[in-house]
Amino acid sequence: MTTRIAILDDYRSAALGSADWDSLGSEAEVEVFDTYIEGEAAVAKALQGFDVVVAMRERTPFPKSLIDALPDLKLLITTGMRNLSFDMGAAREKGIVVCGTAMLGYPAAEHALALIFALFKKISTEDRVMHEGGWQGAVSEGMNGKTLGLLGLGKLGGMVAKVALALGMDVIAWSENLTEERCREVGVTRVSIDALFAESDVISIHLVLSDRTRGLVGFPELTLMKSSAYLVNTSRGPIVDEGALVEALANNTIAGAGIDVYDVEPLPRNHPFRSLDNAVLTGHTGYVVKELNALVYGEAVENITAWMKGAPIRVLNDG
Secondary structure (H helix, E strand, O other), rough: OOEEEEEEOOOOOOOOHHOHHHHHHOOOOEOOOOOOOHHHHHHHHHHHOOOEEEEEEOOEEOOHHHHHHOOOOEEEEEOOOOOOOOOOHHHOOOOOEEEEEOOOHHHHHHHHHHHHHHHHOOOOHHHHHHHHHOOOOOOOOOOOOOOOEEEEEOOHHHHHHHHHHOOOOOEEEEEEOOOOHHHHHOEOOOOOOHHHHHOOOOEOOOOOOOOOOOOEEOHHHHHOOOOOOEEEOOOHHHHHHHHHHHHHHHOOOOOEEEEEOOOOOOOOOHHHHHHHHOOEEEOOOOOOOHHHHHHHHHHHOOOOOOOHHHOOOOOOOOO
């Protein structure tokens, strides 16, 4: 009996080359979806008849309504060991096993730093000018002596802080439950949220999206920032009021932004961000590196193998 397996949202066609899918045997039939399927009805239609679905993080949500529309689904895999866009209870009620994989703990911090460097060093502007036949299109800025503000000082924020400190930057931080002990451990200064926005030359967001952080950065906070300051978001789009950020960039309330995450993903073609010269944009690629693909798809194959043998591993919805 054939086991049909769907791999969703493999935009870079990396999944098949990142793991040994052939080890699943000749009865496993794997189909890759390398473009985004827009709308729940379209997802439900595309996934009819599949026994197993491998999803990349929250790119395609699985609410109860979608789960109910997939009568053949038996195993749902998310990359990562947490996925708030999956209705774990609904899957459990339907007898669907949900499994996860490990993730790498450093790529998003590296990406945040890359965006910070790109903003200060005008990398995207210089690259464009050079490719168009020009020479020296912008004046870059030094980072030594500037102030980095971190919204969140967990593992990722701590990594970014260490690099900034090594560059001679002053680093300040705020989050709702941030302690002086944690700040001393990393070597940064704890400040109020208003002070962080007012004093920073660049702010990098490293918070989990929740009811408390949704819309945390809006008009009031952006107005507090220096007109020469930058905002970097590699966490989740809705932490920042997107309309407020578009306006702040368009009006030069702040100097620029480095953005990897958005309210709607993939980012619509006509989104205002795409027309702003002071926005450095990437397509939620902060966590996706070659090493991650090998890890998550390799463990997805392990999850499927274990499930086929009747002993599923890394189960997320057995509680």
